[in-house]
Amino acid sequence: MAFTHQYLLLIFSICILYIYSTQAQLLCNENSNTATTEIANNINTVLTRLVQATSTSGYSVAAFGSGQARVFGLAQCRGDVPPEECSTCIQNIVKEINTTCPNRTDARLWYDRCYIRYNTKNFFGQVDVGYGTYFSNPETVADPETFNEALTALMNQNNDLASRPENKGLGKGQTRLSDSMTIYAASQCIRDLAPSSCRVCLEIAVGDFPTYCANKKGCRVYYNSCYVQYEFYPV
Template sequence: MGSFHLFLLLPTFFSLFLHTSPSPIIQAAIDQGTKAYYNCTRNSTFASYSAYRSNVKILLDFLSSNGTNNAKFYNTTVYSEDTADPVHGSFLCTRDTIPKQCQECVTQAAKLISSLCNNATEAIVWYQVCYVRYSDRRFFSTVEESPKLSFMNDQDYVGNVGRFNNIVWDMMNDLRSEAASASNKSADKSVNITDNQKAYGYVWCLPYLSGENCSWCLSDAIAEIPTGCCRGKSGGTIIYPSCGVRYELYQFHKAHIRGGSVSPPPLPNSSSSPFSSSGKRKKKTLTIIVIVVPIVVSLVLLALRCCCFLRRKETKNQHDILKESFGNDSTTLETLRFELAKIEAATNRFAKENMIGKGGFGEVYRGILSDGKEIAVKRLTGSSRQGAVEFRNEVQVIAKLQHRNLVRLQGFCLEDDEKILIYEYVPNKSLDYFLLDTKKRRLLSWSDRQKIIIGIARGILYLHEDSCLKIIHRDLKPSNVLLDSNMNPKISDFGMARIVVADQIEESTGRIVGT
């Protein structure tokens, strides 16, 4: 990845519940230029510490021995008599690691963690191709996001950074969905940035995580790419104890180069030539070709010229509309523009059976694009100046935001007097759908409510402190908090949002908004 910076990330909100703060992550110099990062937590001298250390040694021996069995993942627990002094441990090798390389890495990691963390009740060590971990806590099947490793490529992306960030975001979220449903909880892919440039991505979760927990862990890791780590960088890595994500502009994973070259199609057999006959038939065929081909070519060229002219005229008109609506942002927002015909096809021309919501702003429809992707289409009504202002505000604000607790803008349409916003589809409607119904509110468990509260807080913190813009929402209410399939909250409706400068602490307004 070139040269990297190691970031010591602050404890998350959840560390308040654990009453502990993690020790710093340290880089260890290993022979032959290999790098390892390790963390030793909660050093202790409790009464039965010697028994616990003995169990740690047994556990690390177990992990090392199982690294020789062609296993890429293994977890186990070692106890003293009467199940006292338990120590839980696991190792994981990356998917493209060969068995011998995995074995050597696990053995080396077990030795390193034993020598460097000999007073710790909990420790973890990361290499490039494996990691080893132990703890007196049973961490199997739970999502653990601390301690963290964060790397970024030193090189900034050269080109349209906004478009690049959107492509990387979409790629990583596609990988998240694929990994969550995969048996080995990992996925890789590449996508085109330009005609001659690709981005490569790889994500993984510990195999014992459920699909929901894997998706949750990866969502949090991906959310750090545009905020705490790598925005605008040509590559980056986020590693948690339970999952990890990485993207680059070069092939860093064996799966990226597993495809072979495509052979060119064979040349036609010489015996199949249309001119293999002789005499009158040959002359007649040749005469027809000489007359017909120029006529057909001329007609095709004329049609293409007309199409290009009409297309340029239409494109020019669209550019003028975007320039008038969004000013200097029009060039960046061009990539988010949808054609009206594409939206009408996705919603079956705004069919009533596809309507999923309605309000003073207009109607919301569920749509399915040609590639099978689900979208939510907000069709604004009326042509008032205020409606146009809120439409422009929504596009300009939310297009620059990327966070798992904010609804994602997929695009917009300004065509034939239509003002349309296209969002990611969120299936569980809004929070008020549950809270205002005495029966449906019972469907929200306490864990769901906690997840929703924390998610909303994360989204607001991002808007106020962590995003590239400092934004005041001004209309936060249950109907503007959407819930995805896993009941994760997503703040929506930024039509009334206000952008303020970084150090601004107060603002005045001439219009009362919000609820």
């Protein structure tokens, strides 16, 4: 019976980990205007262009239409994602945002490996931390002091890397706490940000760790302009 209990607990933990690690972050702005037929057509045009361009370059922006019906869009894959995987991710994310955010003039969606956003307002190059989403592992670390010291150093290193244009907005790294424990972390900026703006966004996101993920074994903070995460498994 004890074996059965432990086995079921393991299965339950794996299921929680899977849900946690594959969670998509979606925002359909219900306060935005309902899309007119013209705007809806412009959204479709922008999304089509983003799929075509991002699949090969890993990042693209597009705008289409005129006046109040003009639509701005941005899509990108994480800086280390190969083209074939990027193409699949972008195609899937466009399908989902079309299904889950119909008739909205403002929507954005994060996957683990890619991101898409569109709006009738020009958001290009602007730091946007007005809406955040937070996920944390329910388990806590055994030695918070050692953990937080190592995590702070790692995130500072990653943020420096992410703010360098040649790294495509991505900073990744790892640090060992012991022979059996390693922290893996990543920082990602949207690539239309200037290096200084990227750093600002990432510092705000990391600054949320003590509030939403204090001493947790994993955390993800998503904003519209950047995200940060750390885990005890490769990211």
